[in-house]
Amino acid sequence: MSVALELHDVRKSFGRTQIINGVNLTVGKSERHAIIGPNGAGKSTLFNLISGRFPLSSGSIVLDGQDITNSAPNDINRRGLARSFQITNIFAKMSVFENVRCALLWSSGHRYSFWHRMGFLSGVNERAQEIVERIGLARRRDRLAGVLSYAEQRALEIGITIAGGAEVILLDEPTAGMSHSETADAVELIRTVTQGKTLVMVEHDMGVIFGLADRISVLVYGKVLATGTPAQIRANPAVREAYLGAVAE
Amino acid sequence: MKADTSALRMPLPAVPDTRFALGRQVATWGLVAAVMIVLPMLFTQGFSLSMLSQMGIAVIFALSYNMLLGQTGMLSFGHAVHFGLGSFVCAHALNRIGAGEFGLPVTLIPLVGGFAGLAFGIVFGYVTTKRSGTPFAMISLGIAEMVAASALMFPGFFGGEGGITTNRVLGDPVMGVSYGPQIEVYYLIAGWCLACMIAMFALTQTPLGRMANAVRDNAERVRFVGYNPTRVRYWMFCLASFFAGIAGGLATINYEIVTAETLGLMASGNVLVMAFVGGVGHFFGPVIGAVLVSFLQSALSTYTKAWLLYFGLFFVMMVLFAPGGIASLFAVHGAPLRHGLFRRLIPGYLLSGVCLLVMVLGFVALVEMLYHVEQGADMGTEFDLFGLHIDVTGAASWLAAGAVFIAGLVLFVLTLPVIRRAWTHVHGELQARDAA
Numbered sequence: 001m002s003v004a005l006e007l008h009d010v011r012k013s014f015g016r017t018q019i020i021n022g023v024n025l026t027v028g029k030s031e032r033h034a035i036i037g038p039n040g041a042g043k044s045t046l047f048n049l050i051s052g053r054f055p056l057s058s059g060s061i062v063l064d065g066q067d068i069t070n071s072a073p074n075d076i077n078r079r080g081l082a083r084s085f086q087i088t089n090i091f092a093k094m095s096v097f098e099n100v101r102c103a104l105l106w107s108s109g110h111r112y113s114f115w116h117r118m119g120f121l122s123g124v125n126e127r128a129q130e131i132v133e134r135i136g137l138a139r140r141r142d143r144l145a146g147v148l149s150y151a152e153q154r155a156l157e158i159g160i161t162i163a164g165g166a167e168v169i170l171l172d173e174p175t176a177g178m179s180h181s182e183t184a185d186a187v188e189l190i191r192t193v194t195q196g197k198t199l200v201m202v203e204h205d206m207g208v209i210f211g212l213a214d215r216i217s218v219l220v221y222g223k224v225l226a227t228g229t230p231a232q233i234r235a236n237p238a239v240r241e242a243y244l245g246a247v248a249e
Numbered sequence: 250m251k252a253d254t255s256a257l258r259m260p261l262p263a264v265p266d267t268r269f270a271l272g273r274q275v276a277t278w279g280l281v282a283a284v285m286i287v288l289p290m291l292f293t294q295g296f297s298l299s300m301l302s303q304m305g306i307a308v309i310f311a312l313s314y315n316m317l318l319g320q321t322g323m324l325s326f327g328h329a330v331h332f333g334l335g336s337f338v339c340a341h342a343l344n345r346i347g348a349g350e351f352g353l354p355v356t357l358i359p360l361v362g363g364f365a366g367l368a369f370g371i372v373f374g375y376v377t378t379k380r381s382g383t384p385f386a387m388i389s390l391g392i393a394e395m396v397a398a399s400a401l402m403f404p405g406f407f408g409g410e411g412g413i414t415t416n417r418v419l420g421d422p423v424m425g426v427s428y429g430p431q432i433e434v435y436y437l438i439a440g441w442c443l444a445c446m447i448a449m450f451a452l453t454q455t456p457l458g459r460m461a462n463a464v465r466d467n468a469e470r471v472r473f474v475g476y477n478p479t480r481v482r483y484w485m486f487c488l489a490s491f492f493a494g495i496a497g498g499l500a501t502i503n504y505e506i507v508t509a510e511t512l513g514l515m516a517s518g519n520v521l522v523m524a525f526v527g528g529v530g531h532f533f534g535p536v537i538g539a540v541l542v543s544f545l546q547s548a549l550s551t552y553t554k555a556w557l558l559y560f561g562l563f564f565v566m567m568v569l570f571a572p573g574g575i576a577s578l579f580a581v582h583g584a585p586l587r588h589g590l591f592r593r594l595i596p597g598y599l600l601s602g603v604c605l606l607v608m609v610l611g612f613v614a615l616v617e618m619l620y621h622v623e624q625g626a627d628m629g630t631e632f633d634l635f636g637l638h639i640d641v642t643g644a645a646s647w648l649a650a651g652a653v654f655i656a657g658l659v660l661f662v663l664t665l666p667v668i669r670r671a672w673t674h675v676h677g678e679l680q681a682r683d684a685a
Contacts, residue, residue: 051473073472083473091466102463105456106475112484114457121456164474 003062004029004168004198005050005081010059012042012049012222019045021222022059027168032199034209037219038242043202044086046219047172050200051083052076063168078106082166086173086202088153090160092146096137099145099156101128103163128163134193135159136185151182155189162193169194171201175208187212210234218242278447285439289432298431299503304543305438306499309445311523311535313492318521319529320453321485322465323378324386326517327393328493333512334369334396335362335494337406339501340413347419355417355428359441359498366494367487374486378479381468385482393517400509412508415501428502438499445492450532452488461485526567528574537575555620559613588682590675597668604660610635611654618650 005027012020019042027033035043048054052073060069068076091099108124110116132141135155175183187208203209210230217227218239226236233239288301310332317323339362346353377388400407417428426433452458460481463471468478501507527538549556571578585591614634618641621628631640639646
């Protein structure tokens with residue numbers, strides 16, 4: 001199995017508080033990898049480090065064989081890593097279609113062009129339309145993103161994340177705050193749009209994780225407690241004690 | 250009428266389709282061109298011709314400002330720097346051409362201003378666009394102060410207090426056009442204005458223009474879809490400076506004099522007001538603002554010395570009650586008009602409009618009377634207003650004006666629920682039709 005994403009002894013502290021205490025993680029190509037752990041374990045911080053939002057205190061991150069440690073978020077994205085956010089992070093005053101179109105513009109190679117007309121970029125428009133349909137928002141295409149329902153905004157968040165065609169996708173709690181039926185829809189959406197891609201997701205819903213993930217890493221106090229298949233994690237006594245047990249109570 | 254836009258907001262605004270509609274755009278620009286050609290034929294006094302020229306320049310300047318504020322979310326307090334520097338460079342260029350040092354048709358002088366604006370935009374923008382939000386506003390203010398200060402420090406280039414004078418009539422007329430008569434200058438300005446409007450509109454339809462909107466909405470997210478928001482801001486800043494410089498060049502040709510005031514903070518504040526009053530959320534908003542503000546500044550100042558006070562109050566009222574500008578007041582009525590529901594709103598508007606008018610009359614009377622008390626020595630204590638004779642030494646005039654103002658205010662507030670009820674009804678209807 002070739003490797004998509006590698007973290008070597010990644011550490012992060014804010015002031016004197018250590019949030020990430022030496023995380024080692026290897027995610028294979030086309031693998032669906034879930035990161036679970038109690039609140040405050042550092043899951044979102046880890047995502048922020050991988051995607052370049054925060055600089056690392058020490059350690060290194062390798063994406064598809066290239067060192068991306070402390071690269072700018074836009075550079076990391078151009079190298080094929082895209083992420084979603086736990087708190088919906090969209091372009092509220094633009095239409096659904098525009099949101100998706102902006103998200104795939106860089107990968108279409110038009111950069112900062114002010115001599116191309118968007119209306120004439122048929123490749124871009126067709127891809128955007130296709131993604132809008134895949135995330136189930138075709139009927140909302142021309143609505144402002146800011147007025148969509150919560151579940152629709154979460155779907156758009158995923159659409160923006162996958163639009164650029166990144167090979168490695170990071171989803172931060174994609175089903176948080178959703179109802180049962182909305183969650184089921186979201187899982188199906190994630191499954192189809194990440195087909196053949198590498199997925200790393202932070203999630204709290206155990207049903208989602210065990211249904212979707214090939215492997216699971218358990219993060220506790222900024223360290224990986226265990227990594228393994230869902231069955232292995234379920235059987236791991238340390239994990240049961242630290243995390244699953246606490247949930248079951 | 251403008252008192253309640255939060256309630257006027259549409260429940261689910263539909264975004265206009267941005268797909269390229271050639272026919273509609275050609276029709277729109279054709280209409281704009283026709284209006285520009287016809288205007289000087291309708292308003293033939295010399296006064297109106299110079300005002301129309303001023304408006305054309307203001308339209309370009311305000312639209313270029315909106316590339317920063319409305320499209321990229323950058324609140325600049327120093328945009329006039331690029332207008333003014335473009336103006337000065339053009340004045341020097343005209344003088345050099347006059348002295349025979351090099352040759353360039355006057356028609357193309359605005360382009361010199363544009364490139365001057367662009368050059369300074371490249372320098373200043375590199376510093377300012379490294380930050381966004383409040384720091385950006387602060388740095389733009391600092392640069393505006395710096396340039397305004399250097400205008401007095403380098404009299405060789407800026408001409409000191411007197412500024413730089415120039416002459417737009419150079420050599421023999423080209424195809425009968427010498428730019429001596431104001432009408433020729435007006436058509437020069439109109440031509441450049443149309444070209445700049447089309448160019449700036451086209452820019453909104455490009456990848457850069459769209460990403461500028463994305464940066465305005467959510468700069469953080471832009472970083473995670475591969476774009477560098479700083480770079481987007483820098484590009485937009487440079488291009489906005491270019492168009493501001495073109496406007497500055499036209500101003501040089503129009504007035505044949507450039508002073509340090511053109512690049513000062515007052516001028517920067519003025520263009521902000523134009524864009525904001527017109528509406529920064531719509532492409533044509535700043536056009537409305539530029540035309541209206543230019544008109545008010547010229548027209549009001551001939552009627553009353555207190556015009557700046559009225560103008561300031563008008564701006565404050567717009568910011569408070571119609572933050573989307575005049576364009577948003579039009580836009581909000583789009584859906585009711587299309588669905589034939591506008592009739593429902595008319596009675597309320599008429600009722601409150603009359604009350605508002607009464608209130609304004611009372612207010613104006615009070616302000617003018619105060620002004621005559623303050624400036625009594627120069628202006629006298631008696632004057633005529635709205636066909637009435639007013640004596641500021643007597644209590645009767647004060648009581649009457651105060652009563653009119655307060656009555657207008659009370660009636661206006663009392664009649665607002667009529668508008669609000671009508672809108673509730675219209676919203677309900679629209680939502681019902683939307684669901685159907």
